[in-house]
Amino acid sequence: MNTLVTLLLQRIRRDRLQLLIWIFGIALLALFSVSAVEKTYGDPAGRQNILQLAVANPSILMLRGTPEGGGLDQFVFFEIFTFIAVLAGLMNTFLSVRHSRAEEESGRAELLAATPAGRTLPTVATIVFGALVNVVNGLFVALAFIAGGLDAKGSFVAGCATAAVGLTFLAVGLFAAQLMRTSRGANGVAAAAVTAAYVIRGIGDALGTPSADHLHMTVAWWSWISPIGWGQQTLAYDANTLTPLLLNLALTAAFLSLVFVLQAQRDSGASLLAGRLGRVAARNSLSSSLGLAWRLQWPTVVGWCVGSAFGGLLTGSLAHAVAGAATADPTVEKVMEGLIPGGTGSLVQLFISAIFVMVGVLAAACATQVIIRMRQEEVAGTAEQVLATRVSRARWLIGYLTVGTVSIVLVLLSGAAASGLSAVAVGDTSARIGDSFAAAAAQLPAALLYLSVLALVFVALPGWTVGLGWTLLGLGTVFGLFGGLVGMPEWIRDISPFTHSPVPIGTSTDWSGGVWMLCIAVVVAILATVGMKRRELNTA
Template identity: 90%
Template sequence: MNAVFTLMLQRIRRDRLQLLIWIVGIALLALFTVSAVDKAYGDPSGRQNILQLAVANPSILMLRGTPEGGGLDQFVFFEIFTFIALLAGLMNTFLAVRHSRAEEESGRAEFLASTPAGRTLPTVATIVYGALVNVVNGLFLAIAFIVGGLDAKGSIVAGCATAAVGLTFLAVGLSAAQLMRTSRGANGVAAAAVTAAYVFRGIGDALGTPSADHLHMTVAWWSWISPIGWGQQTLAYDQNTLTPLLLNLALTAAFLALVFVLQSQRDSGASLLAGRLGRVDARSFLSSSFGLAWRLQWPTVVGWCVGSAFGGLLTGTLAQAVSSAAAADPTVEKIMAGLIPGGKGSLVQLFISAIFVMVGVLAAACATQVVIRMRQEETEGTAEQVLATRVSRARWLVSYLTVGTVSIVLVLLSGAAASSLSSWAIGDTSAQAEDSFSAAAAQLPAALVYLTVLALVFVLLPGWTVGLGWTLLGLGAVFGLFGGLVGMPQWARDLSPFTHSPVPVGTSTDWTGGIWMLCIAVAVAILATVGMKRRELNTA
């Protein structure tokens, strides 16, 4: 037990900054949401109208969840729970992989295995540590809701639901670490599982059966195959039942049992899915620093492109459904206009622009992983081998910046192309295709800012690259995507590059924000390149 306790303390010390940002950020998001909903929808009749509109529009249910009453408490749960559960899932998968597969990649797991701790106790310590993190996260969330004035019992149920969803994805992340040979692959599989759970829950909600007053929903079976859906079915602030969380605990136990079985059957550093054998002779393309950087990164880029294409498909197929809902209720357009700053134009254009902000976040995430890969190459010592050739440090950095730029463009083009194809498939005009490509182009500057700023962090503070990279992206996404919905002050929203992305709707578009961000990205890239010339390699 002393060994487990020591390992837990090591994990807490290592993650203290990241976890503080995750847990406090989720709690503040919940508190802001309560305040914003109270100000914007304080009138019960107004909340009922919004819920009835949501029930009539499956696209809103897919993104938000299902309504369970018109009270302020139930409305807040409808507004924010599924997104909080998504964040909790990602937090736990990253945590699980960081303390399992990433440890094996770095060689630290092998050193620990040679001590009395062996191979089992570090995994036990990660599970206990992860469970403690989820309890704290659920507690902070419940306190935030209570401080916001919501019912205490419902707030505790919402906190328990979030903790249970997070615990399930902790086990999923540990299982992915057994399957994949690299931490990048494990993170990709685990994040895909979180996304799939969110999508299945969304499909089940969208296909659900509304009550006679259109203030409640009975979800379809799709929601019952999603851990996020199980958390939602606690019906916090309405029925307050914890029974669905037994499914979360059962699935968690099953995945953890699988983890110990697989770990006992494989060598340290090995994986259930073996890596593909390489070629005997390398292609000439790999003789350049850019070619090598692209070869290392392209599988990750493909994964982000697939996610972007899925977002594009949603955009193309649901845009006309939103337009039909607006014909039945003119307040829909007002709601959509509030999703993006400066939103003016047709409802379809507003919807496309709002969804492509999310695609822009995916592009920025892809760029973040490019820079993180560069940092991993440095810490693992492989960058030193590249720089032992005629490749200079500045050229090496520029190669990764080029790969990052290409990756951003490909992710945005994937979303725009999927949106256009889906709109053509349902018989829409070419106007929507033009709107999709314009909306994708509008997200390019913000993603480039994330790429270059993180590259500068890599040059100046290399040890902060991974933690600060995901933290900046997470905060920017929350402030940019949900700042307006949860009532954040304008100065806080302005901290996010996504807030300043052009909104290509209407007859004219103001590209000023995009031009300024492009100028900032170029200036920061030059500064990072100059700084890299003077910087020594740092493997610590």
């Protein structure tokens, strides 16, 4: 028991800052959304209107969830719970992999397993620690909602739902750590599981049936196979039932038993999906620094392409339903058309463009990872060996910029192709193919801007590459995509490149924002390359 306490304290000591940021961040998001909803939709009649609109629009249902009543409290839960659930999920998968596979990979787990702690107790400690973290996180979410002035009982239910979803993904993360040989792989699998849970409940919500008053919805069965969906079905501030969370606990228990069974069977450091032997000689493609950059990065690029194709698939197949909803309800069409500049475009085009901003974020994230890989190569010392050959520093950087550009194009193309083809497959007009590719092209400049700006950061402030890379992307996403929804001032939204991406609707699309960003991206990339010629290797 003493050993367990020691291990527990070590985890708290190690994670205290990181988890405080996560938990405070999530609580602040909850608090912020309450005040934003109060400010924007404080008027009950306006709120009902917007909810009736949402119920008819699968894309909103997909992104947010299903409305369960027209009160302010219910509206907040509808608007923000799925995001909170995704964040709680990611916090947990990163936590569990950090304390399991990452420890094994680095050899630290071996050091601990050789003490009386053994092989199992560290895992138990991680589970206890994770459970504590989720209780605290749930408590903070509940307190944030209560502080915002929402109903205490409903806030408690929302907190419980957050904790239960988080706990499920703690178990998922530990399971992924059993499967994969590297922490990178385990993090990837676990984060994909969180995304899948979000998307699956999105499908269920989008395919749901609205009630007569258009303020409630009965979700389709999809939502009942997602841990995040179970959290939503607590119907906080409405029915306030904790029963669906039993499903979260059951799934958690199932994954944890699998974890213990697998761990008891295998050697320390081994994995269920074993690492394979490599080739004795390199392929011809691996003979330049560009070839190396591509070789190191392509599996990640494929991952982002699959994500983008998935997004495109949903866009294409849902576009038809959106058009159906609009024609069935003329008021919806009227309101949505009011949102479009000039009012000349179609609702479907707007929908496709809106979703493709997210595909743009995926492309920018992929580019961010390419530059981060370059930094990791420098820190690990492998770059030193490459740069001691006849590869110049500038050419090395250009190799990564090239791979970054190709990755962005591939991510956007796979999204566009999936969107266009799935639209045609569900019986939409072939014009959707063109719309999809136009929407994808519109996202290219913003993603390229992210690539070149981070490359410049890498050249000028190497130590900041990883932190600033994800921060810039996160801020750009929040300001650009959700800034409007939560009522941020325009100048903050203008900071985000995504705000300036062209919106190809109708006949008169304004491409100037894209052209500007493209020019800036090229100039910044040239600056980075010139700067790289003058920069030393920096491994600190």
